[in-house]
Amino acid sequence: MCATNIPNVFRELKKLKDFKLKLHVDETVTPVAQRMYGVPYSLREKVTKKIEELESLDIIEPVYSPSQWISPVSVVPKPDSDIELDSESRDITTFVTHAGLYRYKRLMFGINAAPELYQHIISQIFHDIEGVESISDDIVVHGTTKEEHDQSARYIPDLATISEPLRKLVRKSVTFVWGRKQHESFEKLKDCLANASVLGHFSLNAKKTTVVTDANNVGLAAILIQEDSSGQSKVISYASRSLSDVERRYPTTEKEALAVVWGCDKFKLYLVGIPFDLVTDPKPLEAIYGPKSKPNARIERWIMKLMPYSPV
Template sequence: MRKKVEKELERLQDLDIIRKAEDPTPWISPIVIVPKGNYEIRICIDNRCANQAIQRERHVTPTLDDLINDLNGAMVFSKIDLKNGYHQLELDEESKYITTFSTHIGIFQYNRLHFGINSASEIFQHQVTNLIQGIQAKNYSDDIIVYGKSETGNLQEARKNHDENLSNLLQRLKENNVTANAAKCSFHKTNLKFNGYIFSQDGISADPEKLQALKDVKPPQNAKEVRSFLGMANYIARFIPDFATISEPLRLLTHKNSTRKWGEAEKRSLNKIKISLTNKVSYFNPKLQTELVVDASPVGLGCLLTQKDSDNKVRVIAYASRALTPVEQRYSQIEREALAIIWATEHFHLYLFGTDFCIITDHKPLETIFTRTKSSPIKLELKDGF
């Protein structure tokens, strides 16, 4: 193992990623060796102590909804993978001492950003965002998506727009000595696979490989396997109608000190999640008629954002759901239905704010919240949410 560590340290020095530490330093961290494939290793730094002295840089990473909103109308895509992403950012000389780490052959420091820094992802996201400013592209960590659009829906126009954006991006990367990993880049695609989703001009769909992996899951044998399955399903929950309610029997199995056993209810829940998977959802168009369909069950809230196109055909934009807390489960049905409306409008705030939309609920008694002069405190609080 020591020979492998020495070889990796030599490689990192040759790439100017680390250097020998010559001066005394108030910070020193241990290394953690992580085995990789082909009998190789990765050297990681346990920066827990040093991280306490690092001031976090708060920079928000784009959400999936942010990305979907930006790619709305895109017809041609390219994805640029930045090689050894973090290591392309050089640290200020005055900051390098904080990254000092010890090995059996001496003490070293990082010249460049590395994964052990608690704010590394925020710093990197911020720097790349600034780098591509003014170019029609979006970055998500070390991936940059370039896309082309056409106001008339013409593919050739979109290709031309895409090529101009791609040329500008590559020139910007060259000017700033940023290197891409050609093996992981993809160019001129009409369908882009990214982070478990497929983007195209028609809408967004879950990666078929992820869908198949979910469908192939065998009945979990313990709480850990149940959590793993729910984690997979939750990642693509925007394609699963009423996910929180139908997954309730499975979630109960993961509760601490739960005495529940796998039974028919859990089996039905598992199978229903698998068969409820939808293939594709559409992009949001603020010019189309928008409807927010909401519902509440004794255990969860659910909503569906839809739009009608010029042919009066309903287009699904997204599904969303969440479980009710133990306190919320004790609400009356009218209170749960009102809560569903408030939660749904907040959840889809990115799409609904500033637009006219219709809320659809199957609970007519909700009208009394707005007409009665006397209401319970919880109802008054819910009313204020509208």
């Protein structure tokens, strides 16, 4: 079921926002306008439908003016390009069909520099994201441990909870059965990726900094938020991870406490040395960190870990 749904993972064909690629053409090369290849009558309807599909997806556009570069149609490439071409670089992609002249609006197969250009652009986009690498047309999220791998996928709020039904399938001694919960989890992750929140930049001059933490039976979550001088709040970073088998046996109060400790440690680079608001479930924490509490050794270690921070 999962494999058959892969071609339809995303509902829309996206492109890089606010970016247009300019192709550099050797001006000493003489442009070539080739004649149209004859399209068999039995295939013309299919070719016409493919042209209409590519045009509706904003992959190609009709050409109404003379073009120095014209190529015949042999095979129409699949519509999977996602880098928009600068208008001045589109003429070289012009092709002729029985339905007229068209040219590509996106980087397409056949451009000899396409692989290098694509790799360079994607590498620039992900260069400052830890645990993310681009290899050709694949984006790899990695880590030295399973926990680091989970943390690298930090742009989906509540990732650990949402993906729990899927992660169950890769555990030892678990039979792979794709059911309703797995399908719902998969669909939810698709929606989260397609509608990912735009993150803000951390500022030491922010009016207020807030850390929100939460825990449930399968994972921990933390959100770093800042409010600027105009009162506008912006999420700086999301973080989540799954609980280990041992941590899942912790009482609810300890899970909530662990979420606070882990959240502060996750955002340590931002939080040390500044006051910040801590938003979490207060009741379990009052029982643990209150003056009348008698914490166990594990809780005492967590209290020590929180000493560098200044929640208000």
